[in-house]
Amino acid sequence: MRLLVGLLMAMVISALAVVYTKYRSRMLFAEIQRLEQELDVYELEWGQLQLEQNTWAEHSRIERLARTRLGMTLPDRAAIIYLKP
Amino acid sequence: MIIIARPPVSDDSEFASRWRFLLLAIMAGMVALVLRAVDLQVLNRHFLQLKGDQRHLGVVSVPAHRGRILDRNGELLAISTTVQSIWVNPKEFQVSPRDMKNLADALGMAVKEIQLRTADDGRSFVYLKRRMSPELADQAMALHLPGVHAAREFRRYYPTGEVAAHLIGFNNIDDRGQEGMELAYNDWLKGVPGAKKIVRDGRGRIIEDLDNLRLPMPGKDLTLSIDQRLQYLAYRELKKAVLQHRAKSGSLVLLDARNGEALAVVNQPSFNPNSRLKMNGNASRNRAITDVFEPGSTIKPFGVACALELGLVRPESQFDTNPGQMHVGHNVVKDVHNYGVLDVSHILQKSSNVGMTKIVMNLPSSKFWAFYNNLGFGQPLETGFPGEANGRLSDHQGWNAFEQATLSFGYGLSSSLLQLGRAYSALANEGVMPMVALLKRDKPAETHRIMSVKTANTVRTMLESVVTREGTAIKAAVPGFRIAGKTGTVKKTGARGYEESVYMSLFAGMAPASKPRLVMVVMIDEPSAGEYYGGAVAAPVFSSVMEGALRLLNIMPDQENGTGADDGPRDGAI
Numbered sequence: 001m002r003l004l005v006g007l008l009m010a011m012v013i014s015a016l017a018v019v020y021t022k023y024r025s026r027m028l029f030a031e032i033q034r035l036e037q038e039l040d041v042y043e044l045e046w047g048q049l050q051l052e053q054n055t056w057a058e059h060s061r062i063e064r065l066a067r068t069r070l071g072m073t074l075p076d077r078a079a080i081i082y083l084k085p
Numbered sequence: 086m087i088i089i090a091r092p093p094v095s096d097d098s099e100f101a102s103r104w105r106f107l108l109l110a111i112m113a114g115m116v117a118l119v120l121r122a123v124d125l126q127v128l129n130r131h132f133l134q135l136k137g138d139q140r141h142l143g144v145v146s147v148p149a150h151r152g153r154i155l156d157r158n159g160e161l162l163a164i165s166t167t168v169q170s171i172w173v174n175p176k177e178f179q180v181s182p183r184d185m186k187n188l189a190d191a192l193g194m195a196v197k198e199i200q201l202r203t204a205d206d207g208r209s210f211v212y213l214k215r216r217m218s219p220e221l222a223d224q225a226m227a228l229h230l231p232g233v234h235a236a237r238e239f240r241r242y243y244p245t246g247e248v249a250a251h252l253i254g255f256n257n258i259d260d261r262g263q264e265g266m267e268l269a270y271n272d273w274l275k276g277v278p279g280a281k282k283i284v285r286d287g288r289g290r291i292i293e294d295l296d297n298l299r300l301p302m303p304g305k306d307l308t309l310s311i312d313q314r315l316q317y318l319a320y321r322e323l324k325k326a327v328l329q330h331r332a333k334s335g336s337l338v339l340l341d342a343r344n345g346e347a348l349a350v351v352n353q354p355s356f357n358p359n360s361r362l363k364m365n366g367n368a369s370r371n372r373a374i375t376d377v378f379e380p381g382s383t384i385k386p387f388g389v390a391c392a393l394e395l396g397l398v399r400p401e402s403q404f405d406t407n408p409g410q411m412h413v414g415h416n417v418v419k420d421v422h423n424y425g426v427l428d429v430s431h432i433l434q435k436s437s438n439v440g441m442t443k444i445v446m447n448l449p450s451s452k453f454w455a456f457y458n459n460l461g462f463g464q465p466l467e468t469g470f471p472g473e474a475n476g477r478l479s480d481h482q483g484w485n486a487f488e489q490a491t492l493s494f495g496y497g498l499s500s501s502l503l504q505l506g507r508a509y510s511a512l513a514n515e516g517v518m519p520m521v522a523l524l525k526r527d528k529p530a531e532t533h534r535i536m537s538v539k540t541a542n543t544v545r546t547m548l549e550s551v552v553t554r555e556g557t558a559i560k561a562a563v564p565g566f567r568i569a570g571k572t573g574t575v576k577k578t579g580a581r582g583y584e585e586s587v588y589m590s591l592f593a594g595m596a597p598a599s600k601p602r603l604v605m606v607v608m609i610d611e612p613s614a615g616e617y618y619g620g621a622v623a624a625p626v627f628s629s630v631m632e633g634a635l636r637l638l639n640i641m642p643d644q645e646n647g648t649g650a651d652d653g654p655r656d657g658a659i
Contacts, residue, residue, distance in 0.1 A: 030294065044166065054161050
């Protein structure tokens with residue numbers, strides 16, 4: 001009889017444990033999903049920032065700015081001194 | 086008065102039979118219920134479970150990123166960014182005219198068009214608008230209309246636009262490679278969508294994510310061998326030359342002489358891969374790799390190299406090219422002028438067809454053929470680029486004397502620009518020819534020894550004399566650097582053989598000539614603004630691109646004083 005009660009108790013406890021772990025896993029999965037969505041948003045932003053950086057760093061633009069705004073020119077051949085190792 | 090008396094005995098037995106009947110009926114009912122319960126719970130359990138799950142559980146795919154395409158320094162050439170596509174389930178789509186108007190405004194579509202697309206009740210999936218920016222799609226979804234859904238997709242952006250369009254290629258609307266490297270390496274680049282299990286409510290909305298069935302596998306990045314800075318520079322200079330000479334098209338390839346990696350592959354005309362509405366096959370072809378032509382005089386150094394290698398000619402051997410033409414079989418080989426007696430170096434410098442004919446006449450055809458064959462003429466490039474051309478080199482068994490002569494000055498065989506560049510890298514690299522690559526290599530290139538170090542260096546020194554005042558290509562000179570190269574002016578074939586005054590201008594060369602690092606081949610097709618000589622049309626492009634490339638790659642000048650070209654500042658390169 002005592003054995004039976006003991007087994008019954010054990011069964012109830014294990015059933016509750018199953019319910020609890022299932023609940024925990026659902027909660028954790030929801031958390032993963034939330035974080036993944038957040039990651040998606042960041043990835044989207046990253047992609048757009050990469051594109052933006054590329055647009056600003058476009059060679060033709062840099063060259064134009066260097067020539068017009070900064071007044072830069074290519075140095076003369078004569079003005080370049082090469083240091084040989 | 087009638088007295089109805091109760092029948093005395095028969096009552097009990099009659100009730101008893103009714104009682105039994107009732108009991109049996111109830112028992113039968115119970116058995117039926119139990120059997121049905123067993124049937125549902127045990128026998129049909131899977132089927133019913135499935136039906137239940139079908140109404141609430143679902144599997145949706147999780148889109149995966151396509152890999153990026155980068156240049157050799159990690160600069161961005163192609164990237165996928167997230168966009169939203171709005172789709173509708175016409176079975177669920179019932180909205181008031183006012184909501185319809187709002188939706189149409191949010192999508193930037195006409196109400197009529199939406200009605201037309203959603204009219205078919207038999208379908209449960211209709212795209213309304215694909216590839217919207219996420220912000221605009223969010224506005225449309227904020228209306229919360231029944232049956233309107235958003236799906237995440239990717240759109241490919243090419244920040245460099247037309248500059249590298251031919252090499253990179255493009256994708257179709259479903260993000261699958263259609264051209265160029267996007268097609269060639271589609272399997273490498275593409276992402277594999279994942280899948281996850283979800284729970285839906287009665288209206289089919291996703292209320293909970295249950296489980297990941299398969300994680301999405303993002304595509305891998307692809308690193309090309311090109312250098313975006315050189316690609317841009319080459320594209321700009323080529324475009325300028327094509328416009329200036331009113332040419333039909335033009336191509337340029339720049340190779341790293343030591344390992345065969347392509348640093349720039351540009352073509353004109355080009356197209357914008359971000360918006361391909363006005364695109365056609367003429368603009369989208371990567372001519373440098375897929376088109377073949379007769380290489381003309383640019384092939385002469387190889388005829389000389391073959392003769393030197395076989396020991397049949399010495400650098401100081403003299404050839405009499407008087408009177409500027411000669412008969413070979415029934416045909417005549419002509420020079421532009423009568424150059425008189427020339428040594429080998431001057432035959433290349435003046436680009437004498439008669440001199441070349443005399444050099445190769447004595448070569449055994451099989452050896453001559455094998456030499457060209459080893460240089461990769463008629464042989465695949467093995468870059469994996471879709472539509473890559475092999476060119477053609479006919480078998481030596483059918484050659485007659487005239488055919489052998491024409492091969493020495495570049496007619497009777499065809500080659501792509503990249504193949505010609507590969508052959509030149511053998512001269513640049515002391516006789517060892519590396520296989521070309523369009524991807525950045527992580528291991529040493531496969532190489533083939535074509536000729537001895539001595540032969541390669543001798544021919545290279547001869548080619549330096551071409552880029553002088555006496556040679557054909559003074560315009561290819563780069564101040565501070567020794568340049569070796571060869572011009573080509575090729576008559577084009579039409580429907581009736583070689584046509585008058587339709588030319589292709591070529592220049593192939595390398596720098597710095599003392600120890601070449603770069604090999605470049607420029608081709609301008611049908612220049613029609615007057616000039617057509619390779620030295621006048623293609624050589625200036627070589628000069629300006631090479632000057633910029635040498636500086637960008639920090640290559641040390643190997644010449645103390647100028648070649649005679651102006652040393653003043655140029656506005657060539659960035």
